[in-house]
Amino acid sequence: MILPQHINKITMVGAGNVAWHLAKGLSLKGYKIVQVWSRTIESASELAQRVNAEPAEDLDSLTPETDLFIISVSDSAITDVVSQFNHSGSLIVHTSGSVSMNELAGRSNSFGVFYPLQTFSKYIPVNLAEVPFCIEASGNKELGLIREVAQSLSSNVHEINSEDRLLLHLSAVFASNYSNFMYMLASDILDSRGLSFDLLKPLVAETAHKVITSAPSRVQTGPAKRGDLNTIDKHIKLLASMPEYAEIYRLLADKIRQRFHS
């Protein structure tokens, strides 16, 4: 196989949250999205329509007339999808934070990773220009092509190997999935007495703003940080009817106290 000089035509394999934002972003930057495949033809069609591409009914029907296949399915589906993949001469990347690049090794001689480190929800716009793209490739030529595509979307492109990328993905779970879960718990607690989550929005914004301009360990506040056992006790009593939440509260209060008071 001869790799192209530049990437022009891109095929999206997957139409979930990440594929959705990438396809739209790449299309806006002038890339031709050739086809979109998804587990269901409905979701393939929905995304394909938005980026002037053809929906593909099954993996066999993907044309080799493309410069880059972006496999953007859930982590657990990557192995299954690539095992059905018949484009051994093409450049293939996946977009996962947690799957090693070498999962693609058997499928093609040209492969890599194109991982946007961001939380994506289909219908919520994201400014891709600020998203860190973590790239990795099987060779220099591939890396150059992948970097070019990433840099067309974002000024924040990093070459990161599979091991570091998994660590980054793990840290992202804490920083995003788990912090959002903390917001959910807060929202549930307020709901239990008819109070609005709106009351907490300035606090959520400020908490995030502080770690972005300072550092998380410098701006930790609260009863556990202060070692205020009396307040911690009141809070846990208040959670008597929500024992699952009390368990989380207690564990995190303990860990914060250990971190700041031992």
Add this chain to the structure above:
Amino acid sequence: MILPQHINKITMVGAGNVAWHLAKGLSLKGYKIVQVWSRTIESASELAQRVNAEPAEDLDSLTPETDLFIISVSDSAITDVVSQFNHSGSLIVHTSGSVSMNELAGRSNSFGVFYPLQTFSKYIPVNLAEVPFCIEASGNKELGLIREVAQSLSSNVHEINSEDRLLLHLSAVFASNYSNFMYMLASDILDSRGLSFDLLKPLVAETAHKVITSAPSRVQTGPAKRGDLNTIDKHIKLLASMPEYAEIYRLLADKIRQRFHS
């Protein structure tokens, strides 16, 4: 005692994170900060100097020539401070989220609560205009005075009773202290392999932005939400040398899965 028509002169009892921002904000709005007391004369002096007030060496030396005493010490110190307080004829408020208004009842006939629902760090500026102020008072006259002061600082003023305020404070621990702790864990994990927390900043910003414009349960993402046990397992293995973090990871992954998959 006759309450004033309006509050003009204010005494700050405490000079910690909250007192610091309130004193500066009130001073900017034209209130005269008369005196600042703190557990140490150094911190009283530091804040007093910034708001053209007198530092007070001890609680006995606070002048009754003031319209409002704002007790802004740590929750666990409130009881101790008010027990030494000799201004039974004055309007007294505290700024705590978790202490009942009635803790002040024995000390004066005019009392209330002036709780700014925000995370404050001394040297990090906060836009008070957007901070929700939760107020409560022993009577209508007191409530009017406290509301006037709160409204001079913020357009986001709410009358909230002590019971709801404690619940709000509990929810704020999840939304702010615990989400910040998640950022800390992420930062520690990255540090362990020399990766920079800067990589996560767009993610932190977007996660907070999403819950502010949408709702936390609608925008939850990640392996636990997807029920992706394989990725969860990889992450936990990666935390083998940090068992405390693995414990937190595991509990939160379980709770998210229960929440979305049961």
